[in-house]
Amino acid sequence: MKKLLSATALTMLAALPAAAQDDKVAITVNTVQIFGTIDPAKINDYTEYMAVVNLYDALTTVDGTGTIIPQLAESWTISDDGLTYRFTLKEGATFQDGSPVEASDVVYSVQRLLELNEGPANLFSDVISADAVKATDSRTVEFTLSKVYAPFISITPLLLVVNEGAIPEGDDWGQAHLADNPEGAGPYNLASWDRGAQMTMARYENYHAGWPNAAPIDELRFVVTRDEATVRALAQRGELGISSQYQASETYDGIAKLEGYETLAVPSATGFYIKLNNQTAPTDDIHVRRAIAMAMDYATIREVIYPGAPLKGPLADVFSAAVPEGATEPVFDLQAAQEELAKSKYAAQGPIPLVHTYVSKTAFEEEIALLFKATLDSIGFDVTIQPEPWNRITELASSVETTPHSTQVFFGPTYPSPDSVYYVQYSSKSAGTWASMDWVQDPEIDAMIDASRAETDTDARNAIYQDIYSKLVADQRSVWLLAQERRFSVNTCLKGYEWVPMQSWDFDFSRMYWNCD
Numbered sequence: 001m002k003k004l005l006s007a008t009a010l011t012m013l014a015a016l017p018a019a020a021q022d023d024k025v026a027i028t029v030n031t032v033q034i035f036g037t038i039d040p041a042k043i044n045d046y047t048e049y050m051a052v053v054n055l056y057d058a059l060t061t062v063d064g065t066g067t068i069i070p071q072l073a074e075s076w077t078i079s080d081d082g083l084t085y086r087f088t089l090k091e092g093a094t095f096q097d098g099s100p101v102e103a104s105d106v107v108y109s110v111q112r113l114l115e116l117n118e119g120p121a122n123l124f125s126d127v128i129s130a131d132a133v134k135a136t137d138s139r140t141v142e143f144t145l146s147k148v149y150a151p152f153i154s155i156t157p158l159l160l161v162v163n164e165g166a167i168p169e170g171d172d173w174g175q176a177h178l179a180d181n182p183e184g185a186g187p188y189n190l191a192s193w194d195r196g197a198q199m200t201m202a203r204y205e206n207y208h209a210g211w212p213n214a215a216p217i218d219e220l221r222f223v224v225t226r227d228e229a230t231v232r233a234l235a236q237r238g239e240l241g242i243s244s245q246y247q248a249s250e251t252y253d254g255i256a257k258l259e260g261y262e263t264l265a266v267p268s269a270t271g272f273y274i275k276l277n278n279q280t281a282p283t284d285d286i287h288v289r290r291a292i293a294m295a296m297d298y299a300t301i302r303e304v305i306y307p308g309a310p311l312k313g314p315l316a317d318v319f320s321a322a323v324p325e326g327a328t329e330p331v332f333d334l335q336a337a338q339e340e341l342a343k344s345k346y347a348a349q350g351p352i353p354l355v356h357t358y359v360s361k362t363a364f365e366e367e368i369a370l371l372f373k374a375t376l377d378s379i380g381f382d383v384t385i386q387p388e389p390w391n392r393i394t395e396l397a398s399s400v401e402t403t404p405h406s407t408q409v410f411f412g413p414t415y416p417s418p419d420s421v422y423y424v425q426y427s428s429k430s431a432g433t434w435a436s437m438d439w440v441q442d443p444e445i446d447a448m449i450d451a452s453r454a455e456t457d458t459d460a461r462n463a464i465y466q467d468i469y470s471k472l473v474a475d476q477r478s479v480w481l482l483a484q485e486r487r488f489s490v491n492t493c494l495k496g497y498e499w500v501p502m503q504s505w506d507f508d509f510s511r512m513y514w515n516c517d
Helices: 001-010 045-053 103-116 118-121 152-158 172-180 230-237 249-256 286-294 297-304 317-322 334-342 363-377 391-398 418-428 444-453 458-472
Strands: 025-032 061-064 068-070 073-078 084-089 133-137 140-144 188-194 199-204 219-224 238-240 263-275 351-361 381-387 408-413 478-491
Touching: 025 140, 025 230, 045 188, 045 199, 045 219, 061 152, 068 073, 068 152, 068 238, 084 103, 103 118, 103 133, 103 140, 103 172, 118 152, 230 249, 230 478, 249 263, 249 478, 263 286, 263 317, 286 334, 286 478, 297 363, 297 478, 317 418, 317 458, 351 363, 351 391, 363 381, 363 408, 381 391, 418 444, 418 458, 444 458
Parallel strands: 025 219, 025 238, 351 381, 351 408
Antiparallel strands: 061 068, 073 084, 084 140, 133 140, 188 199, 199 219, 238 478, 263 408, 263 478
16 A cells, blocks of 8 residues: 555656746645645644645734734724724735635635634634624624633634635535635635645735745645655655655655755744543543653653654743743653552552554654553553554544543644643643543633633733643643654755744745745
8 A cells, every 4th residue: 555655646746846847836745644624614733724824815824933914904903892803904815716805705704614613613612703703894804702812813814714705505604615626815726636645736826915036836736645755756856845744754864865955943832742531541540641751751752763852841932931930841750650650549450551542654653652652561551552544533532432541642833822732732612622632621721721811911821821831730631742843854945934833834835935046
């Protein structure tokens, strides 16, 4: 199967160099998981976000500092009571069919998101109702929140705007049409999509933000493959523009030796976690969770298996104001782990069974799983390693009963705020998603998260964030392995990449261009 995938991918991409003879720039990007959906109201993971950030635009977007900046909106105002947000749309912005972007399209898109109640809807459903979004004229849209929600502006990049006029009559919220036909105002349109294998996008020349660089990326070809040999072969032929961030170290090192390629390493706010199911035995026991955390060989994981920075708790140090002063790195100590396990209600009953899951065919996650089993088995566990494809993991995450005891998961902020880390992963309102596989279900944590969302004073809000951090660490709700240092194999002619503290927004290819000078 692996050989067949490799051959298929390479045949499909044959013969086009990164910069084609007609001076149009075509690059290949590999991803390690499929594009499950391109419907902006249903997106959940990094590939889906990567697709829609290129196919759709929102009222706002995010720059490399995490600052919210205008996109389809040229400006906005906030009422003194923090409840009313009024956005003015820029003039001249069009959808890819040439029709103008109007306030009514924004209203339709928000109401659609709330009605379908999937993807990022849970970020909005608690603070705004469908009838509280109104178009006051063709260029003005007004949101009236049901309560003060301090991070509201931070989540507006997720309000991706759909062309209401392009939805066929009788299609329930356009679900059938938008599953295969993007109707957005983004920089690229969909040229082809072979689910499970590839997706190709073409540049929308009349993009409202323009194309300021001399050689923009005209064609994006995403290849879905976990085969390291395929990625190396793409680079050897000069087709690879930028790789995924999930390759083996040997692949990065090998490609960096090729002429015209380098390894790009950037810090990020993405954490690499072992999610612990807090509601099922034996990981419902705090002593078991602490023992697991103490039995992790953090240095080997982040220095040998998958390079990264220390992660002291649920937040990466990028959010420095929200990290408690004096927070320390977790420590690998097998003796302390054994002593902690002895305090558990499951002690003295023989080896404790534990299921550990990771994304199948991911080499470094397999290495971590083997290390996990070796260390935990040595202190009194009986670990069963259970690799699963990503789509299966997301299914397992939907209920407490099917969620594994422990699962390797990357989680990066879906919007540039600590609220994204806390609410999306640890609030009871977010339960049943892959990001919340810990099933914390703690009323005290829920109350603190709600308080942080209502606090408009920045210092006071950061103080609450620090309290949440300390509580999650004290109760060992997850194991925090490392802060991801994103690495990519990059063609040296590809310019303009900048890490953005929002999931996959750094893969907005309208910000990149081709320059071999």
